[in-house]
Amino acid sequence: MGNTIQVTEVAPIIVTALFGRQDTAFFDSMRREHFPPERNQLDAHLTLFHHLPPSGLDELKHRLNQETRGIRAPQARVGGLMSLGRGVAYRIESPDLVGIRARLADAFTGMLTPQDAGGWRPHVTIQNKVSPQVAKLLLGNLQRDFSPKDVEIAGLGAWWYRGGPWEAISRHMFA
16 A cells, blocks of 8 residues: 555635625626626636735735725726627726725735736626627627616635636625
């Protein structure tokens, strides 16, 4: 009998803003309606960071607590629609959330991937990985009836990314 060695996979951490129940239901329904079903493994989300190193987990949790505990939720709204070329997203406008992300980015400088170190365009993807023609059609249809609306940012979440659906690490809710 040989010894078995257990290998623990090192997974990157994703950080998202968490929406209130009503807005989550809306974004999820739009995603279910327009996202190719075989590719729709996640609920709708607003990503702040795509790939933080697991070595920063304790510091990340501490900073997420600092940004949320006893703090009023940032004001936010769906300000428009965005073409992703092969998909469509709702553009989220929130100067307060931009500030939170900037402080977190400063704290993790040197650990950020090029994607996370570059400019941030807050959005919720409701369609992706379709032909440009299909995406353009949806964008046009949604723009016809679009009007800006407030959304509730209820908290911030951290998730393990292991290739499939994300695994929750922690939730940090605003007051």
